[in-house]
Amino acid sequence: MNHRLRTVSLCIALLVALLGARPVLAADPLASWNDGAAKKSITNFVAAATHTGGPGFIAPAERIAVFDNDGTLWAEQPIYFQLAFAFDRIRALALQNPRWKTTEPYASILASDIKTALAGGEKAIAEIVMATHAGMTTDEFAKIVADWLATAKHPRFDRPYTELVYQPMLELLAYLRANGFKTYLVSGGGIEFMRVFSEKVYGIPPEQVIGSTIETKFEVRDGKPVILREPAIDFIDDKAGKPVAINKFIGRRPVFAFGNSDGDQQMLEWTAAGSGARFMGLVHHTDAEREWAYDHPSAVGQLDTALALATAKGWTILDIKKDWKRVFPFEN
Amino acid sequence: MNHRLRTVSLCIALLVALLGARPVLAADPLASWNDGAAKKSITNFVAAATHTGGPGFIAPAERIAVFDNDGTLWAEQPIYFQLAFAFDRIRALALQNPRWKTTEPYASILASDIKTALAGGEKAIAEIVMATHAGMTTDEFAKIVADWLATAKHPRFDRPYTELVYQPMLELLAYLRANGFKTYLVSGGGIEFMRVFSEKVYGIPPEQVIGSTIETKFEVRDGKPVILREPAIDFIDDKAGKPVAINKFIGRRPVFAFGNSDGDQQMLEWTAAGSGARFMGLVHHTDAEREWAYDHPSAVGQLDTALALATAKGWTILDIKKDWKRVFPFEN
Numbered sequence: 001m002n003h004r005l006r007t008v009s010l011c012i013a014l015l016v017a018l019l020g021a022r023p024v025l026a027a028d029p030l031a032s033w034n035d036g037a038a039k040k041s042i043t044n045f046v047a048a049a050t051h052t053g054g055p056g057f058i059a060p061a062e063r064i065a066v067f068d069n070d071g072t073l074w075a076e077q078p079i080y081f082q083l084a085f086a087f088d089r090i091r092a093l094a095l096q097n098p099r100w101k102t103t104e105p106y107a108s109i110l111a112s113d114i115k116t117a118l119a120g121g122e123k124a125i126a127e128i129v130m131a132t133h134a135g136m137t138t139d140e141f142a143k144i145v146a147d148w149l150a151t152a153k154h155p156r157f158d159r160p161y162t163e164l165v166y167q168p169m170l171e172l173l174a175y176l177r178a179n180g181f182k183t184y185l186v187s188g189g190g191i192e193f194m195r196v197f198s199e200k201v202y203g204i205p206p207e208q209v210i211g212s213t214i215e216t217k218f219e220v221r222d223g224k225p226v227i228l229r230e231p232a233i234d235f236i237d238d239k240a241g242k243p244v245a246i247n248k249f250i251g252r253r254p255v256f257a258f259g260n261s262d263g264d265q266q267m268l269e270w271t272a273a274g275s276g277a278r279f280m281g282l283v284h285h286t287d288a289e290r291e292w293a294y295d296h297p298s299a300v301g302q303l304d305t306a307l308a309l310a311t312a313k314g315w316t317i318l319d320i321k322k323d324w325k326r327v328f329p330f331e332n
Numbered sequence: 333m334n335h336r337l338r339t340v341s342l343c344i345a346l347l348v349a350l351l352g353a354r355p356v357l358a359a360d361p362l363a364s365w366n367d368g369a370a371k372k373s374i375t376n377f378v379a380a381a382t383h384t385g386g387p388g389f390i391a392p393a394e395r396i397a398v399f400d401n402d403g404t405l406w407a408e409q410p411i412y413f414q415l416a417f418a419f420d421r422i423r424a425l426a427l428q429n430p431r432w433k434t435t436e437p438y439a440s441i442l443a444s445d446i447k448t449a450l451a452g453g454e455k456a457i458a459e460i461v462m463a464t465h466a467g468m469t470t471d472e473f474a475k476i477v478a479d480w481l482a483t484a485k486h487p488r489f490d491r492p493y494t495e496l497v498y499q500p501m502l503e504l505l506a507y508l509r510a511n512g513f514k515t516y517l518v519s520g521g522g523i524e525f526m527r528v529f530s531e532k533v534y535g536i537p538p539e540q541v542i543g544s545t546i547e548t549k550f551e552v553r554d555g556k557p558v559i560l561r562e563p564a565i566d567f568i569d570d571k572a573g574k575p576v577a578i579n580k581f582i583g584r585r586p587v588f589a590f591g592n593s594d595g596d597q598q599m600l601e602w603t604a605a606g607s608g609a610r611f612m613g614l615v616h617h618t619d620a621e622r623e624w625a626y627d628h629p630s631a632v633g634q635l636d637t638a639l640a641l642a643t644a645k646g647w648t649i650l651d652i653k654k655d656w657k658r659v660f661p662f663e664n
Binding site for chain 1: 396527541552
């Protein structure tokens, strides 16, 4: 009874809001996108997906949209933001780890020589991740990330990292959700790192965040159950790992996928190979003035084979310089 | 515009339906539950969780409810249903595998001597799973499971296995969802096995199914991307694995958890250890006539330490004989 009354009130409120707010709702949901082929490919796809009985119709339960994060929803230069977090952690923990002064990759990080620090490749990165992302409970880790996000600033823009999200992509996420799509993050970034800000920044709840994971362990500590983050890689959610993780976490094939690098290629291929209407998109970083211009070769977010494939297949290639009126929310 | 109009129409239709349908909506959503402590503990919890401003209020986004499957939502006797599937697969594949006639555990399965077949313990079970659940694409596996579910019959009730679901639990799932809870399966069963029927049978979509997994691999085969099921265990979603998987897949701590065996104990402990209102429940199988009566010792769904813990903590212990008017949907 109580529940019904609440639904009725909600409906009345909604009717009032909808009928009284024509101009606002009639506004372009993708206002930061220039009119052009990229924008049109999105709005055409969504219009068809929601047109019951039409050839491009997609049942609401199947409206799964997946987005890469680094370079697709927020920036990834000059280094992946999570790596900046790791470096800051190493600086913060240096006093407790005196041997880091003379051991690589720590010594180079402490000397701000990032190039040398990363010269050790994947092994060096794994070591950095283990030293900074493991050895605490999940709650403790979330607190460390939240504190960092609240205080750290991006070196070029001197703003919190969470302000370096792409305004047009925020609009796209909201537009898809308003049309019944469930939006997911599918990123090489750490799942528990992203979950700290994904809901607030993207409107994507933790249960729709998929990422790389380290091993975790349940333990009852002093009578209190905790989940501990262990120093061992569990899964890397990149390249061929992305469709594998999508299949494991979601269990449905997406109908919409957006990425920006060769690490997203298999996710796009997996999405494309389903039956019925689908959308595949790539962000091409072409704007050195407002953001960055890079594709290949690039140490960060290399885009080479996926760009060739997208071109051959006629997937949407979004050109930041041409297609976006505004890149970051803080621009005027 | 089109979208607004549709929302308006929907709202009007909803108002008409709600205002015109008092008697139906006033019916007991838990009609198959006898009035008693178990039912009351559920309705009290849900009433408080949805009472804005009250001490037991839970924000909608936090209303995560997790359910074990075997023995909690459907029966698990005389053997776990997925094991019955595996045995049927071994029979179906025996002609192609002539050496199985003389090799354990296959020989005993083919001779219908399940006790000897399972005498090899976990190693035997792993072998059976690998032989029957791997070596095909995910799409092929889903088809095999669907075909089996459509034809196999439970030995005691002579009905499809998916009819051996508990009517009161179907009502509970629907009741929770009507009150804004997101319902999840968290089972030791195979994630891709359960996803074949979870949406149709429980109203739980694939992306809310968590279970045990085997390794999978993305591959482009003859130009077509597929995901292959590999003969290696990835993760066992049981005991301490359950809170680990909940944390990995959902990233939020549940506020409501229901299980029936010691394999659910850590999931219940993890749920209980959060702050604010929470509900922990155990199904106690006490009705040999309508279902089965067992707790410990038991080869299937052993309930021993979790029962002691639930008693000590005052969690809800549901007694099938006392608390359920009806067990299966097919009963009159």
